[in-house]
Amino acid sequence: MRSISFVLNYLLPVAYLAVVVVYYRIFFHKQKELEQKTTIILSSLLVVHFFEISIRHLALNTIPLSNAFDSLSFLGFSILVVYLIIELTIKNKGTGLFILSFAFVTIFISAFNHQWQKETNALLSSPTFAIHASLTLIGYTALALSAIFAVLYIMQNRNMKSRRFGIIYDQLPAINYLERMSIRSVAIGIILLGVGILLGHWQAAKILDSYWPLDVKVIVSDIIWVVYLITYIFARLLKWRGRWMAYLAVSGFILLVAGSLAVVLLSESFHKFY
């Protein structure tokens, strides 16, 4: 089982890359025959990824999301699920290249960094942990999607304003849809991340006897979430929309990525389980 897991782990980024190539051909070469096959392609990839996650955790006898790279793989999986739902809902494939490229990057990094060690940390056996980690990750996914939609909004808005009726204009959906998706994703991201963080604090109180342990990851996550929440509330109260709201979503996500990277690379945290 371990060897199957090993093979699947390295096959997965190849499969994601192949799907990105399919979307590249749809976007830039307008291949209608491929357009008609995306649902089956995405569903197959979803099944393969689900199988990969299941096999890996059965082989290692762990639960999912036990380390950063495990989480990245789950993040890519979540993006794939969300994108499939979006595509089936709006019947536009123009955003696929961008969203699935992001998923591919997460899978690629994850595949080449798995530790292949059996998990021993007792904390990870708690069901609350799984909910905390899942909600946090789905929250991150929503914020990432919000940033992607915001970037696409900025691109399409620029096309519309400067009358650039090229291939990007053709393929991307309407600007009000991109704007709505970006704002909705931020809201969903803030809520899920908020609940995930709260659960984390509650779990910390149970295990570490403190709601706010002095851990750099916890502090940075809390700060980023509060900044996101306050900015979002202000933006809604001031009825910001369009370009400025898009810039805000992108800036927020850059802050989130920078903060998370800094924590992972520069500090020690009890949030490391491998």
Place this chain on the structure above:
Amino acid sequence: MNNNQYVPVAVIGVSHKTAPVEIREGAALDNDSQQVLLTKLYNEFDLEGVLILSTCNRTEVYVTGDEVNILLSDIRKRLDAFKEVPYYSNDEYVYIHKGKTAVRHFFKVISGLDSQMIGEPQITGQVKLAYEQAHQAGVTDTLLNKIYNYALQSEKKIRSNTFISEGAVSISFAGVELARKIFSNLEGLNVLLIGAGETVELAATHFMEKGVRSIKVVNRTLQRAQQLASKFNGQAFTLDQVEEALTDVDIVISATAGERYILDYNQLKRISKRRQHEPLFLIDLAMPRDIDPKGNQLDGIYLYNMDDLQEVVDKNLQNRREEIPKAMKFIDQYMDEFSTWMATYSISSTIKQLRRYFDDVRYNELQRLKSRLPQEGMEQVEYLTQSIVNKLLHQHIKILKSKNNNAERKQQKIEIIHELYDLNRD
């Protein structure tokens, strides 16, 4: 694919590619004329099938039958006489396609590849109507039916697998396309028309068809505004109420004959702020323009003029042109399928002709000998001759239907038999 395969079909046509509008008008056939001409051509020339397609851009007469190639010149003269014009006999305006070239041409026509606006879908409906008319008049044969079926299949394949029919190719639809790139769904949106002329009315009709909720009309004279508004169950305003009318509007179409801006930059800025930068899509179709072009710089304001819409149309037409090679591959695919069918069809038609030929020989010889032979035993003679004919035919049929034949070989055999027994003469 065997390019030399004989297909007894031809088309005589006048189209936008070969003739100016005055000639096309003169050559066009209305519905009643088509009905009459279908039967006339079918009976007068002993054709096996006739189909007449007449649209604003083309008039084409498709004919099938073994003698079509010989009859073409007479059919052209008959068409001239029917229309009382000399166009059909004039090679400058008319194109003639025969055999497989005619079939390929029909496939291109039904798919919109031969249309002035490449990929336009109306032509498919027009061909369907033309076929229905011919079919109901009883002037379609197996070959014409088959060509029509393969053409429909290729058209379906082309439209669903290429972008040949996508994107607006008229100015008024380009406005709708741009609006969809801002609002995605036009249902429930409010439209304001500035001016009450035909241009805004036509544009408004397209938006109404897409499900917009309401239409308001602003015009210099309230009476004219009311007249147009009543057509759309909308509200009417005078020009000095334009800002008030704009409050809850999503789309503005403007085309007045005024010399000055009806909406200047400062007005647009006020409106945009009041709307909290919610998208406002403006189409300025006037010359000189009604709306200050600087307004496009404001957040949430998307302002387009006639040239912009033309640019969208040109881009879409270019996109459609780029799809032609893909579409032609599908046409080749269905031409191959048609050729395969044609080879089989030719065999069965050749066998029928051959049987008729042998029966005729037998019958004529029997008639000639009947007076000289005693009447008793005549039944046995008839039986004997029939048996000989069947035996001789059997060998021919065996060779024609041999499984070792490829399409080219089959065609060669058919041609030899036709030549040997002079079957084309029949």
